[in-house]
Amino acid sequence: MKSATEILQRAGIVTTRQRVVLLDRLLRRTDHPDAERLLAEARDGMPSISVDTVYRTLNLFAEAGVIQRMAVPTRRARFDGCTDPHDHFLCSDCETIQDVPRPPERSAAIPAPVSACGIVSDVQTVYVGVCRRCAAQKR
Numbered sequence: 487m488k489s490a491t492e493i494l495q496r497a498g499i500v501t502t503r504q505r506v507v508l509l510d511r512l513l514r515r516t517d518h519p520d521a522e523r524l525l526a527e528a529r530d531g532m533p534s535i536s537v538d539t540v541y542r543t544l545n546l547f548a549e550a551g552v553i554q555r556m557a558v559p560t561r562r563a564r565f566d567g568c569t570d571p572h573d574h575f576l577c578s579d580c581e582t583i584q585d586v587p588r589p590p591e592r593s594a595a596i597p598a599p600v601s602a603c604g605i606v607s608d609v610q611t612v613y614v615g616v617c618r619r620c621a622a623q624k625r
């Protein structure tokens with residue numbers, strides 16, 4: 487795995503300690519956190535960091551393609567440190583987001599009716615439902 491510093495430099499983003507720490511934390515997790523959760527953890531080592539800074543930094547990363555801002559119907563924006571093509575399962579009860587492999591046959595072609603709407607820059611598939619843990623609690 488490439489280091490956060492390396493990834494930022496390659497993307498042409500000026501590295502600051504806050505940026506490196508935030509990206510490093512995001513790369514180490516697979517739970518697709520929101521900015522508040524990252525902020526709570528980042529405050530450990532950087533007590534003065536603000537929620538605005540975290541949002542601005544995450545949006546900067548997303549625009550540079552370093553992370554993915556997720557297209558999910560959750561209360562707060564969620565972010566994914568993994569930019570390799572993959573899909574997601576979102577639990578509508580607990581808002582847990584799990585990674586799902588993308589079927590290879592779907593990754594290639596953009597359907598003609600979609601291209602007719604405009605130029606596609608990103609495709610994200612989210613399966614929304616109730617996760618196994620929440621379903622078990624309901625029984």
Ligand SMILES: [Zn+2]
Nearest residue numbers: 566568574585
């Ligand atoms: Zn993911």
